[in-house]
Amino acid sequence: IPETAGSAARHRMDLKAKPLGSLGALEDLAVQLCAVQKTLAPRIERKAMVIFAADHGVAEEGVSAYPPEVTARMVDTFARGRAAINVLSRLHGLDLTVVDMGVRGAVTPQGQIVNKRIGPGTRNSALQEAMTPREALESLRRGREAFQEVMERGGPVDLAGFGEMGIGNTTAASAIIALATGKTASEVAGRGTGLDDQGLRRKIEVLEKMIALHGAPPGERLDGLAILRSVGGFEIGGIAGALLAAASARAMVVLDGLISTAAGVIAVMIEPAVRDYMVVSHASVERGHRAACEFLGVRPLLDLSLRLGEGSGAALAMPVIESAAAIMREMASLEEAGLVPPPGLIPPTSI
Amino acid sequence: IPETAGSAARHRMDLKAKPLGSLGALEDLAVQLCAVQKTLAPRIERKAMVIFAADHGVAEEGVSAYPPEVTARMVDTFARGRAAINVLSRLHGLDLTVVDMGVRGAVTPQGQIVNKRIGPGTRNSALQEAMTPREALESLRRGREAFQEVMERGGPVDLAGFGEMGIGNTTAASAIIALATGKTASEVAGRGTGLDDQGLRRKIEVLEKMIALHGAPPGERLDGLAILRSVGGFEIGGIAGALLAAASARAMVVLDGLISTAAGVIAVMIEPAVRDYMVVSHASVERGHRAACEFLGVRPLLDLSLRLGEGSGAALAMPVIESAAAIMREMASLEEAGLVPPPGLIPPTSI
Numbered sequence: 001i002p003e004t005a006g007s008a009a010r011h012r013m014d015l016k017a018k019p020l021g022s023l024g025a026l027e028d029l030a031v032q033l034c035a036v037q038k039t040l041a042p043r044i045e046r047k048a049m050v051i052f053a054a055d056h057g058v059a060e061e062g063v064s065a066y067p068p069e070v071t072a073r074m075v076d077t078f079a080r081g082r083a084a085i086n087v088l089s090r091l092h093g094l095d096l097t098v099v100d101m102g103v104r105g106a107v108t109p110q111g112q113i114v115n116k117r118i119g120p121g122t123r124n125s126a127l128q129e130a131m132t133p134r135e136a137l138e139s140l141r142r143g144r145e146a147f148q149e150v151m152e153r154g155g156p157v158d159l160a161g162f163g164e165m166g167i168g169n170t171t172a173a174s175a176i177i178a179l180a181t182g183k184t185a186s187e188v189a190g191r192g193t194g195l196d197d198q199g200l201r202r203k204i205e206v207l208e209k210m211i212a213l214h215g216a217p218p219g220e221r222l223d224g225l226a227i228l229r230s231v232g233g234f235e236i237g238g239i240a241g242a243l244l245a246a247a248s249a250r251a252m253v254v255l256d257g258l259i260s261t262a263a264g265v266i267a268v269m270i271e272p273a274v275r276d277y278m279v280v281s282h283a284s285v286e287r288g289h290r291a292a293c294e295f296l297g298v299r300p301l302l303d304l305s306l307r308l309g310e311g312s313g314a315a316l317a318m319p320v321i322e323s324a325a326a327i328m329r330e331m332a333s334l335e336e337a338g339l340v341p342p343p344g345l346i347p348p349t350s351i
Numbered sequence: 352i353p354e355t356a357g358s359a360a361r362h363r364m365d366l367k368a369k370p371l372g373s374l375g376a377l378e379d380l381a382v383q384l385c386a387v388q389k390t391l392a393p394r395i396e397r398k399a400m401v402i403f404a405a406d407h408g409v410a411e412e413g414v415s416a417y418p419p420e421v422t423a424r425m426v427d428t429f430a431r432g433r434a435a436i437n438v439l440s441r442l443h444g445l446d447l448t449v450v451d452m453g454v455r456g457a458v459t460p461q462g463q464i465v466n467k468r469i470g471p472g473t474r475n476s477a478l479q480e481a482m483t484p485r486e487a488l489e490s491l492r493r494g495r496e497a498f499q500e501v502m503e504r505g506g507p508v509d510l511a512g513f514g515e516m517g518i519g520n521t522t523a524a525s526a527i528i529a530l531a532t533g534k535t536a537s538e539v540a541g542r543g544t545g546l547d548d549q550g551l552r553r554k555i556e557v558l559e560k561m562i563a564l565h566g567a568p569p570g571e572r573l574d575g576l577a578i579l580r581s582v583g584g585f586e587i588g589g590i591a592g593a594l595l596a597a598a599s600a601r602a603m604v605v606l607d608g609l610i611s612t613a614a615g616v617i618a619v620m621i622e623p624a625v626r627d628y629m630v631v632s633h634a635s636v637e638r639g640h641r642a643a644c645e646f647l648g649v650r651p652l653l654d655l656s657l658r659l660g661e662g663s664g665a666a667l668a669m670p671v672i673e674s675a676a677a678i679m680r681e682m683a684s685l686e687e688a689g690l691v692p693p694p695g696l697i698p699p700t701s702i
Contacts, residue, residue: 022545082368086681192370304376316670320670326442327438336433
């Protein structure tokens, strides 16, 4: 993204009829969106939400409060339009797609479920690599493809949210964040869907095993693809691929919570330019989320104590991002409101 | 609000197809809304935003970075549909009304501006009481009337946001908060529209004068009306009156930043039951806002570093509140999703 689009947008925002900086995070969002869309009049017409679902071999280790069967049950609930993300997508006008990247149980093909299955879940990453190198690449490719199909079906996407479903995936995401940032197991482990103290201790032990098994040798660093292959999930690879596709199409991307932000970490390790297109929708209750946001250098927009996933936080952030676009487009300048710009902010003739 | 409506709603929310508590603040909002509307299927059909504008005698003391003329300019900008709050109201479907409670300059009667003028601004509260006892009561009465007229014009309001415009009103609001909570001038003073360090020191001195002049004698406490009269503004009284009217009509009310939350403090001092109807939309950058929220016992929903006023933060919070209502109404239960409720959460037959 050229620096000039951003600085012209910042200048225009500074000249709006308001005290300098008084719209806080909305101003930064508007400027980012102008840079993404290369315009001073950003528009958000089509909003898409894509949920990637898959199962995780590491769930065998007893790291979740729920059994793996729940992944398929929730995918069915998405298909029937009754989960939280369906409700939020209807309310906020998001075009919702659910992508089966490798759910373990049988998924009934119905509604908006897209089949991009790689296999019936990953292998147990506490014992071996979660995916083969080929599967890891395939997860990225199919995620990219799924997003491209969303665009082929309904036209260009201005704002794309990414969510997930997969029992065991807070463990996979926490391991990704630990391997990418160098944090320890206890610095990234959270309670997921609701582990008690004993369950959390167990999850930390499993994460320690995963980090010991897959961590880089001293003095070396893992690349994004190696981290994805060793501990990641098919849905996490899918989101990373979709993020790359969305950024290529100049869509603003909205990450949800722990898992989709971990996918953001993988995507940025593969292609650092993707970061300019990203918004992190909310601060998750999960511990590892903060480390992932710091790694990305992105401040979460909302803090509603969410820990559901499904893209629910991303859906809630979208009206805020739309607000930023509308402010940039429609709000009067100081001059139009009959007010005097503060000294030093006289518009250059070039704008 | 009966306790039973809230606890039945909490139980129903606990049985939704999600980990217990995983929708965080959205769950609390949904439960509050059920209690306000006395239903387990809350609806938000009509959303209203009412902006109260007035000038402040205390502006003479040099407590703002902008001159009082700006109040009238911004009211004109509201009327022409070009301010931030117009943009946000259009985007989020809010019925916007602007109420002139006593702007100093000439306000051209146009568009949605309602005339409830008490006078050309308050008196200088650093030297004397801002209002006569009669004016204070009148500000409450006219605010109440303005909200009732919004309902008469367009039907019942489910969600009501209150914003303001008035150069000098962060000083008035900070003084209200200091007098209500016992905080000192420097604990409640902020930079308003953009004071520099010297301006902030000046504002603290003026606030110290106001607190010394109007504070209660040792061992006594001021009531809400006395605080409003001594340091408040016509627009702050207007918001307080509108809050009382909205709660009477069982509308959920959304406070904006420092000034409307100070009006919330006045309203709750007059009628403590109003608190059950309140949401504080966002944490303002202004220092005194935190003290006001603590006084009300309400946690702000968003934190976007806003300090514009106009109701902008309240407008941004509305889609989150609508989301909470939709989740409560439309999301599947655990049972409907084919999932097992956690032990201890078997629904009682009475629900």
